[in-house]
Amino acid sequence: MTTSILDIEHLSKSFGHKQVLKDVSFGVQAGHIIGLVGPNGAGKSTIMKAILGLFNYPEGKIMVDGEVVSPTSHQSMDEVGALIEYPGIYPFLTGYQHLHLFSKKTTSDTQVMDIVRKLRMDAYINRKAKTYSLGMKQKLGIALALVNNPRLVILDEPMNGLDPQSNKDLRNLILSYARSGTTFLISSHILSELEKLIDDIVVIDQGQIVYTQSMVTLESGSKKLLAFKTSDDVKASHILAQHGYQLDKSGGVSVIENGQNQMADMINLLTGNGINIEDVQHVHNDLETILLNLLKDDQVKGSK
Numbered sequence: 001m002t003t004s005i006l007d008i009e010h011l012s013k014s015f016g017h018k019q020v021l022k023d024v025s026f027g028v029q030a031g032h033i034i035g036l037v038g039p040n041g042a043g044k045s046t047i048m049k050a051i052l053g054l055f056n057y058p059e060g061k062i063m064v065d066g067e068v069v070s071p072t073s074h075q076s077m078d079e080v081g082a083l084i085e086y087p088g089i090y091p092f093l094t095g096y097q098h099l100h101l102f103s104k105k106t107t108s109d110t111q112v113m114d115i116v117r118k119l120r121m122d123a124y125i126n127r128k129a130k131t132y133s134l135g136m137k138q139k140l141g142i143a144l145a146l147v148n149n150p151r152l153v154i155l156d157e158p159m160n161g162l163d164p165q166s167n168k169d170l171r172n173l174i175l176s177y178a179r180s181g182t183t184f185l186i187s188s189h190i191l192s193e194l195e196k197l198i199d200d201i202v203v204i205d206q207g208q209i210v211y212t213q214s215m216v217t218l219e220s221g222s223k224k225l226l227a228f229k230t231s232d233d234v235k236a237s238h239i240l241a242q243h244g245y246q247l248d249k250s251g252g253v254s255v256i257e258n259g260q261n262q263m264a265d266m267i268n269l270l271t272g273n274g275i276n277i278e279d280v281q282h283v284h285n286d287l288e289t290i291l292l293n294l295l296k297d298d299q300v301k302g303s304k
């Protein structure tokens, strides 16, 4: 049975006259990693702040683990860890002192040092935070979000300022927490990193949820192509089309895979017609392409 740990229903929010969230609804299954994505200013951080009970919202309901969250009611926040925008860091405390300051009585030193080690912060954890680089501060912010082993973790752009090794460490850390049941809601513009992590995606555009889906469904529905580079692309396209293969309009010699067309048959067909094949690749749409298409469709619909 799947249990929901976060439910947002019909949430709306305005800043002055500007409505930034419009009837936002989505749910998050416990133990899942959710990617919240969308263009700059779409409303991602605003949703995350609302979940943390950081401001009043005139319409809608947010429930964390069955409990309503608002600025005056945030008991369930005990089980939530978060990094929103910039980590709140005291310059004259060391990283280690930060982690101790924010850890609960039930959090052991072993747990603290385990996160420090997994994020490779050992070399500077006893230095004052004012000496930290952007990426070091970011990692401290992530460590603070995780230190009390929360059930729900909200991370706004956690990959900001991280080098490739740190991104990999963060990915492994998130996956290991998720395996033991922690739920993550993560916003990021680094879609190539995000797609290695997430189970489900929620897409927001101009304050409205335009798409929610599991990554499995999203990827299975996306187009898969076989892209050929040949000695004569015009002739190759013509011959393939003549033999009933469906070509993609994206250009080059790209055949849409349908589970029945065999690469070997196409190669034989082309070489049999005197065409040399220089390269052939399976091309799958990545999250960036899928997302750009979704947002393009949304803007087209919005302009009608």
Ligand SMILES: Nc1ncnc2c1ncn2[C@@H]1O[C@H](COP(=O)(O)OP(=O)(O)OP(=O)(O)O)[C@@H](O)[C@H]1O
Pocket: 015, 020, 038, 039, 040, 041, 042, 043, 044, 045, 046, 047
């Ligand atoms: N305190 C505020 N006062 C006025 N407007 C605000 C405030 N906070 C956010 N906004 C506006 O709300 C909209 C959504 O902002 P939000 O920070 O949620 O976007 P985002 O999706 O997180 O964007 P980004 O990807 O750039 O971080 C923007 O138009 C922003 O200007």
